Amino acid sequence: MEGVFSWFDYMSSRTDLIVGGLSQTLVYVVLVTVAATVTAIVLAIVTLHQAFAKELVLAISSVFLTIPSLALFTIFIPIVGLGFTPSFIALYLYAIMPILRNTSTGLDSVDPSVLESAKGMGLNRFQVLTKVQLPLAWPVMLAGIRVSALLTVGISAIATLVAGGGLGDFIKSGLARLPLPNSLEAIWTGVILSLVLALFIDSLLRGVGRFTTPRTKKA
């Protein structure tokens, strides 16, 4: 019980730091998710009819996910310096794969007879894509976007190690000062706020899904 009280004390005396960390993480999540979504959808569409290119792009994006986060965050420092940019690049590279894979899968899983009839009625390729394939693939694509957004919340805690800010700051400073006073409270702050942010973003995207998924049944 005492721990919880001291954690509240810790938080309430540092609201500006908390708001700062939280909003920095949120900025990462929003920017990274948007950038990765655009990239992944463009890549999936461009490689739609080229099996080899599709596999290649997927393989490359998967390779990024296997690189340890610490390495990926630091690898760009010589080129772009410390702070926001190397963190953004690393998170962006991580976030592409789930969206790309789901977009490809979603586009591929559209019933071939639906595509055949669309083409047979004289829809051109662009119309088939925008009126048939993308709407039908959207629920699967959105599932990928959700995974990437959550991934970004979690991994963005590493950004603190390259001076990228965010909720990771609390965890890092807590770990560095352990077992001094307030060190544990700092770690808890970082962890729990990340968790809350993740839950919030997930339910937000679920709501987006409910509103944007095309209906296939009369209400």
Place this chain on the structure above:
Amino acid sequence: MSVEPLIKLENVTKSYPGVDQPAVKNLNLAVTPGEILVLVGPSGCGKSTTLRLINRMIEPTSGRIIYEGEDVTEGDPNELRRRIGYVIQQIGLFPHRTIAENIATVPKLLKWPKDKVRARVDELLEVVSMDPSIYRDRYPSELSGGQAQRVGVARALGADPDVLLMDEPFGAIDPITRDRLQNEFLRLQGELKKTIVFVTHDIDEAVKMGDRIAILRDQSEIAQLDTPEHILTDPADEFVENFLGSGAILKTLTLRRVKDIELSPLVTLKEPFQRDQALRQMSDANTSVAVLLDRNDHPTRWIDEKALNRSSALDRAGRPISVQLQPEDTLQDALAAMLTTAAGMAVVVDGRGHYLGGCTVESLAQLLIQTGAESSSS
């Protein structure tokens, strides 16, 4: 035929890279306006490929495609496809669009004004016997197979094309519904008078649907192109004969209707009648079965001697007449109806259910023997 063909394939060949034999080789085909031309043949003969060459879903390797007197081999294939209805076996309705939106696909592509599209959708739903107020706002997942197929046809008719291409449209539907849809489609075609190219692997369907049938063998080579009657009674060669199967003469039954044969009078009984007199009538006519008519001349039951000799009430004697024929039914229906009654005969009624006469196995057999003799002598 003096009529200018609506669709013409001229020396069309389709070969695929890496395959020695072309899928379609040097094909010439002319489709007359207003006819149902059925392409039928064993699987792999290239009949679907041929159909898909017409709306350039498959681009020909060489040759020309003429549509409404215009060479459409080059030019925008999408423009061409919007002028040709296309129905496939799996239908391919858009699952995320309502029935109305599905049907409106081509009119919207052609940028028809909104209220014209709306009116057209309702009209088409009526045409395929679906109540617009019920089905307009439903989604394809809420339809049965037969309903989905109807919507598929309505969608193909969207912008009122002159031509419909149908690739085994009833292939994935249960036999009973298929039969109903075929009949409905023939009735519809009687009103619409579209030009239809219809692909099937089922010779019975071909005989039923086709004004003319093209029997294709490998590489879409035309083995015989003629009316169903001529093909059935006078197959061009052994391939056609084998493809028709042994029942070719039986299949001519689907081409003739009950009204084409002379009805045989059956012994009819109408209350009140005398038992002895009835028995005498039956023995005079040399038959063991009579038809019981009700007050309005509707046939109700088969009555045999045994039933007459029993003392039970007549409205429960004998067996009920479960199948009645109408003059528009095919002789194949008639044969089926006769086989369900042990008597080897069936009752023919008019549209209001009044007794017209009977149809017997003997009269059918006579007709078949005649047809067989004609075809072997020709």
